[in-house]
Structure formats: structure tokens, C-alpha cells
Amino acid sequence: MAEIRYTKDHEYIRVEGGEGVVGISEHAQQQLGDVVFAEAPPVGKALKAGEPAAVVESVKAASDVFAPVSGEVLAVNPEIENAPGIINEDALGRGWLFRIRIADPAEIASLMDEVAYAAFVASQA
Amino acid sequence: MSDDAIQKTPLHALHGELGARMAPFAGYDMPIQYPAGVLAEHLHTRKAAGLFDVSHMGQALIEGPDHATVAAFLETLCPADILNLAAGRQRYSQILNDEGGVVDDLMLTRPPGADGALRLVVNASRKGVDYALIAQRMPAGVRLARLEDAALIALQGPLAAATLARLAPGEGLDTMAFMSAKPARVAGVDAFVSRSGYTGEDGYEISLAADQADGFARTLLAEPDVAPIGLGARDSLRLEAGLCLYGHELDETVDPVEAAIAWSIQKRRRLEGGFPGAGRIQRALAEGPRRVRVGLRPEGRAPAREGTEIVSADGAPIGVVTSGGFGPSVGAPVAMGFVDRAHAAVGTQVGLIVRGKTLAARVASLPFHPNAYYRG
Numbered sequence: 209m210a211e212i213r214y215t216k217d218h219e220y221i222r223v224e225g226g227e228g229v230v231g232i233s234e235h236a237q238q239q240l241g242d243v244v245f246a247e248a249p250p251v252g253k254a255l256k257a258g259e260p261a262a263v264v265e266s267v268k269a270a271s272d273v274f275a276p277v278s279g280e281v282l283a284v285n286p287e288i289e290n291a292p293g294i295i296n297e298d299a300l301g302r303g304w305l306f307r308i309r310i311a312d313p314a315e316i317a318s319l320m321d322e323v324a325y326a327a328f329v330a331s332q333a
Numbered sequence: 334m335s336d337d338a339i340q341k342t343p344l345h346a347l348h349g350e351l352g353a354r355m356a357p358f359a360g361y362d363m364p365i366q367y368p369a370g371v372l373a374e375h376l377h378t379r380k381a382a383g384l385f386d387v388s389h390m391g392q393a394l395i396e397g398p399d400h401a402t403v404a405a406f407l408e409t410l411c412p413a414d415i416l417n418l419a420a421g422r423q424r425y426s427q428i429l430n431d432e433g434g435v436v437d438d439l440m441l442t443r444p445p446g447a448d449g450a451l452r453l454v455v456n457a458s459r460k461g462v463d464y465a466l467i468a469q470r471m472p473a474g475v476r477l478a479r480l481e482d483a484a485l486i487a488l489q490g491p492l493a494a495a496t497l498a499r500l501a502p503g504e505g506l507d508t509m510a511f512m513s514a515k516p517a518r519v520a521g522v523d524a525f526v527s528r529s530g531y532t533g534e535d536g537y538e539i540s541l542a543a544d545q546a547d548g549f550a551r552t553l554l555a556e557p558d559v560a561p562i563g564l565g566a567r568d569s570l571r572l573e574a575g576l577c578l579y580g581h582e583l584d585e586t587v588d589p590v591e592a593a594i595a596w597s598i599q600k601r602r603r604l605e606g607g608f609p610g611a612g613r614i615q616r617a618l619a620e621g622p623r624r625v626r627v628g629l630r631p632e633g634r635a636p637a638r639e640g641t642e643i644v645s646a647d648g649a650p651i652g653v654v655t656s657g658g659f660g661p662s663v664g665a666p667v668a669m670g671f672v673d674r675a676h677a678a679v680g681t682q683v684g685l686i687v688r689g690k691t692l693a694a695r696v697a698s699l700p701f702h703p704n705a706y707y708r709g
Contacts, residue, residue: 241366241370241371241372241565242370242372242373244372244634244636244659244661244666245635245636245659245666247635263688265635265636265659266371267372267375267565267658267659267661268365268371268565268568268569269638270638289634292634
């Protein structure tokens with residue numbers, strides 16, 4: 209089964225073998241409100257963990273999405289350009305942003321699992 | 334209470350019950366959005382009726398022996414023709430500093446039958462500055478009375494008139510002219526009602542006693558077409574309507590000609606002057622301002638936010654975005670900003686520097702969404 213990890217900036221990465229699918233958490237989409245624009249990084253870009261990788265914008269504000277781990281961008285979600293609202297409807301599913309080749313599996317281990325992330329969100333409320 | 338303590342409007346408890354997401358705004362804990370969300374709230378206001386708590390705004394009365402005295406005093410601060418403001422009518426204007434910069438923008442209303450009283454509605458964030466300036470310049474015999482115990486509720490949208498008419502039978506609110514005002518009894522409450530607002534839609538602003546506001550708002554919300562609307566949608570609605578927001582399009586460095594609100598300076602005042610910064614403003618009216626507020630339509634879907642640099646087609650800096658976002662009714666990003674006059678013509682191609690990239694955009698006419706004010 210695919211394993212999902214979260215960052216303190218509310219990105220998720222679903223690990224599928226040596227690759228990961230990145231998006232924003234359910235909590236993040238709720239906080240952001242209606243997403244009206246999303247921009248994924250170009251395919252082929254080499255990302256470093258923690259650097260701005262994508263942008264998700266609500267009616268009011270733009271939010272950076274940071275790379276949860278280092279690696280090369282393998283694909284971007286073709287649907288988000290014209291239907292950014294899918295990030296609200298299904299953040300962990302159809303609303304994914306980009307797929308990354310995981311350069312260092314140790315970076316995955318440093319991220320929160322679902323239980324730890326739920327506790328992190330609760331602690332911030 | 335200390336000055337920096339967060340304040341609450343009379344509808345604060347109701348916002349909580351309605352599930353609003355609250356945030357500090359101009360010193361008040363205000364609803365940013367309700368569970369429906371900014372998009373749905375915006376679109377609801379354009380097709381039905383939205384209820385806005387604008388009780389954070391400053392309401393005040395300027396009183397004196399007669400209209401001429403009160404008007405003459407306010408004309409020393411504001412460039413509107415207030416002397417010829419008829420009873421029962423209201424006007425949009427600005428308080429100016431001595432350089433012609435905008436200290437605040439405001440609504441001035443002469444109540445029906447009033448001879449020596451004008452109502453003011455000013456921005457929440459500027460109340461302190463406005464009232465201090467008024468008090469400092471006030472001549473003997475003129476008084477400033479802050480209406481601290483009054484709430485202000487806006488009902489905006491194409492179904493606002495029918496809704497209010499049901500709650501105020503016989504008051505004639507549905508046939509009131511745009512930018513007129515009068516006392517009325519609405520849903521059993523004594524209120525002061527103006528046909529005005531800041532959404533580009535038909536609608537009303539209703540001033541009433543603070544201790545009646547909660548019940549009154551609940552009565553309105555029980556009507557079939559009324560939904561609560563937060564500050565998020567208030568901002569996207571006014572942006573689509575091409576209206577200035579203090580602290581964004583307006584500040585003490587911007588004059589009304591640059592802000593493209595010189596329509597609010599009536600002919601007599603343009604000729605006679607006599608308001609702060611009249612020299613600069615009359616010169617700008619005659620020669621054209623150096624920079625001017627324009628609408629901007631980015632070509633893609635990426636919004637350009639406040640602070641975005643505007644460049645000419647050949648890459649030279651020509652201005653800055655003052656408000657920008659996604660226009661839910663336009664279905665695309667919209668923005669306003671100031672550009673050098675040479676680049677201000679509608680249709681001019683410009684660039685917007687967003688995250689280091691130049692987005693193509695063009696100067697667009699305002700409003701982005703057609704106004705739907707009541708014209709009888």
C-alpha cells in the first residue's frame with residue numbers, strides 16, 4: 209500500500225516505490241478556501257527539499273507549495289490548470305500537483321505520517 | 334480598554350454561530366468567510382442578496398446651526414459640492430490632506446428634513462485620523478457626534494430590494510433612488526436606510542441601534558434569498574465593481590484625479606477650489622495626472638496580487654498593482670493598479686511581474702462586472 213507523509217507546511221507526498229505524488233493536505237485546502245489557480249513546476253526541474261515548487265491561489269491569496277523532498281519533477285497534473293477547484297474537491301486524489309523522483313529516501317523518513325500530522329494540525333488549532 | 338484591544342461588532346456572536354472564519358481587520362474581529370466560501374458568497378450576492386456586517390465602519394454626525402454652516406465646514410476638508418447636496422441625498426467624497434492626498438474616502442448623507450446635520454460613514458481603519466482632523470478644524474458652533482452605539486448592515490444584490498420591501502411594507506424602500514437615504518421602520522426596527530453599497534449591485538446600507546442589530550440580522554437571514562457574506566467576498570465584489578479600497582488604491586500620497594475618482598468633485602468645486610490641495614488637484618484636472626488608476630486583465634489564469642510590478646511592452650517599469658485577485662463573476666483574474674499616464678489607455682499591452690515571470694496583460698475599462706445600481 210502506498211505510504212503518505214506530510215510536511216509542517218501542509219504538503220503531502222504519497223510514496224509509490226521510488227517516486228512520490230505531491231499535493232496539499234485536506235487541512236491546507238480547507239484553510240485556503242476556493243482554489244482559483246494552481247501552477248506546478250516544469251517537468252524535468254530538479255527540486256531541493258523545502259524550496260518553493262508550486263503555487264496554489266485562492267480568491268484572496270497566493271500560497272507557495274514547497275517540495276517535501278528533493279528530486280526531479282517527472283509529471284504534473286494536467287487537470288489543475290483549467291480546473292483548479294479539484295484541489296478543494298479531492299486534494300489527496302485528483303487534486304495532486306506533481307510527481308517527483310525521490311532522490312533520498314531518508315528525506316521521506318523525516319516527514320510526518322498521518323497520525324503525527326493529525327496531531328500536528330490539532331496542536332496548531 | 335486599551336486602544337489596541339481587538340473590538341467586536343454587535344453581530345460578533347452571530348458570526349460565530351454561522352461558522353465564520355474570523356480574523357482581525359482594522360482593529361475588529363471580523364468574518365472573512367462563512368462555510369459557503371468566498372466564491373459561493375460572491376456569486377450569491379450577484380444573483381440574490383448578501384448580508385454584510387459593516388459595523389466596524391465609523392458612523393458619525395456633523396451638526397451645526399444650519400446646512401450652509403455644516404456644508405461650508407466640510408467643504409474645507411472634502412472636494413465634493415456639499416452645499417448643494419439636497420436633503421435625503423448622499424454623496425461619495427474624500428477627506429484630503431493639504432497636498433490633496435486622500436486621508437480617507439467616505440459617504441456623506443444629508444438626512445431628509447435636516448438643516449444642519451450630515452451623516453458620515455468612514456473607513457474603520459481611518460476613524461481615529463478622520464475624527465481628530467475634523468475636531469481640529471471644526472469652527473465654533475459645529476459639533477462632531479460619533480454614533481458609537483450604531484451598527485451598520487449592508488444588504489446587497491438583485492433581490493435586496495424585494496427582500497427589504499417585504500420587511501418594510503409601506504416604506505417605499507424598493508423605489509428609493511440610488512444614493513438617497515431616509516429613516517424607515519424595517520422588521521419592527523427604527524433604522525436609517527440608504528440605497529447604496531460597495532459591491533456594484535443594487536442594495537442598501539442600514540444603520541440601526543447596536544442592541545437591535547443581532548435580531549435584525551437574524552430576521553434578514555431568515556428570508557429565503559439572504560445569505561451572510563464575509564470580507565473576502567466583499568473585497569472581490571468591490572474589485573470587480575472597480576471601486577477603490579483605502580490602503581490599497583487610496584492613501585495620503587494619492588490624489589482623487591490619479592485615483593480616477595474625480596467624478597466625485599462637482600463642477601462648482603473644480604472652479605472655486607477651496608479644499609485642501611486644490612492647486613494640485615486643479616492642475617491635475619487641467620493637465621492630466623502623472624499616473625492614473627486603471628483596470629488590468631491578465632491574459633492567463635494567474636492572478637496578479639497587490640504589489641505586483643507593472644512594466645510596459647518593452648519592459649520598463651510603469652506602475653504597480655494595488656488590488657488583484659480572481660474575479661468570480663468575470664471568471665478570470667482581475668486587478669487594479671496605477672500606471673504612468675502614457676500607458677493608461679484601455680487596450681494597452683503591459684506586463685505583470687509575477688514570481689519573476691512577465692505575464693501578459695492589458696489595460697481594461699472599469700468596472701470589470703457591469704454595475705447594477707437602481708435607476709428607477
